[in-house]
Amino acid sequence: MKVGFIGLGNVGGKLAGSLLRNGIDVRVFDLNADLVAAKVAQGASQGEGAAAIMQACDAVITCLPSPAASAAVVEEMLPHVAPGKIWMEMSTTDTEEVRRLGALVAAQGGAAVDCPVSGGCHRAETGNISIYAGCDRATFEQVLPLLSCMGRRILHVGEIGQASVLKVMTNYLATANLLTLCEALTVMKAAGIDLGLTYEAIAMSSGTSFVHETESQLILSGARDVNFTMDLVQKDIGLFQKLADRHGVPLELSPKIIEMMTDGQARYGARAQSDRMIERLEEATGLEVRAPGFPRTLTDEEPETRGYEVTPRRAASSGQKYPGVRGKAPVRP
Template sequence: MTTYGFLGLGIMGGPMAANLVRAGFDVTVWNRNPAKCAPLVALGARQASSPAEVCAACDITIAMLADPAAAREVCFGANGVLEGIGGGRGYIDMSTVDDETSTAIGAAVTARGGRFLEAPVSGTKKPAEDGTLIILAAGDQSLFTDAGPAFAALGKKCLHLGEVGQGARMKLVVNMIMGQMMTALGEGMALGRNCGLDGGQLLEVLDAGAMANPMFKGKGQMLLSGEFPTSFPLKHMQKDLRLAVELGDRLGQPLHGAATANESFKRARAAGHADEDFAAVFRVLE
């Protein structure tokens, strides 16, 4: 049986690792804060003391980390992935990072004799819990095939997009669109309320027409209630918008809407909403 490691047990990684354990996989976990390993150990996972220990012990190691800095530190840092990878073992980074970070990690893992796949996901806390994420993989085809059973436990759809970097780029484009949709909904709700419209009726109209979508339906209720329990942290959406704008800069691609949305999310972070759900951008739009 293929053994799996899992690095990073945050709002996404925790439920993803739990789904692997519940599906019957042999899983070893690590987290920067070791206390977060306890619920996984209670489910039947083993706990390791470092990323290097996980990678050395497991056939395939998966990482789900907060941002490019965390992804680089876990890979290149002391007792990191590179100290344990090799011998054809696989490393799958499911974090949302820029394509340059993903390419650098992939090259380093390959140079050590490992196999690398980037596989960021589209989906937030609930899809992570339900195992219905969309997996955007790119890189080593053999590792993609070998990890298929694990991906089936984590997601409802899995694509292989080509060479390393394409998965990161796809994820940034998807989240860039989502961030702009969220600011559009927030501005629309604010304008509607300020001119005396009923917010619930506005959502009803949107849901009945061509603009109907699950995000408007779910996040719209947050806007009505004024409560923003975290499914996808606002600080992470702002990070993804920033990375998308940086990608556009490198390509000479104008991204007026994304840049404007990024400024709104930056304002919301500065106003103290970084750890709330990304729908809390509404606080600076209303």
């Protein structure tokens, strides 16, 4: 299968790299020529734009910063979509928009998948990130070999659009967790508790989380560079709020989170790293929320392994406590 990859930013570039490491024939395109050149140096072919890539490839993956960017790319590709062609949307986007674009692809005889990722750039780089896939089962079976090169845990979530719903939910939860961790760490500092001790206390407790085990380290080291900017956070939490509004759910925390992130952008810039939100509290208290011994960059210490499909709990066998997996492959060479 020839694969096109459009969008080589913080996440997209790493996902494309995983495909290349696994011997996939990849043609790449990005508005940033330097990002394209870096992937060509790793073995990719250079594409001449979205239309040309769709013409040349069996599946085209997009990983772009906004729904508007995805729409522009899909509209450029549409005249060249035909039976057997697949569009795979790995951006975090609006569910109604991905369904609209997917319908346009289907009308041309192609197939569409929304397959956003979750787990951080450090796991995207090693192929150990998690992936949700929304599409019909037949299309999922077609793209699973590609997804299993880019991610470790792959969850088929049903029809197109459902993956995007789940993705904006997880990013909303991650943002809420980041903000509560900023408050918790600052209060512990004010109370005179050692922050290295605080980190370990949280990590071994009911209060731990993926966000704590990753972003708290970057906050405490002072690096504060998680490869995820405030404008992207605002896009994601805004999509979650839009989803709640669409379904008439009166949220209370979500508007406050949006308000806090808006203040962070006003202070540090729209493209500031999201974990700089700790600095709002540092400025308010005069405290320095840092501790020695924490890394300035995140490294995925899990060995890179071939991805596998996760079985949802509702489909698990009787008496099985946790979701199982099927099709787990051996460690990559």
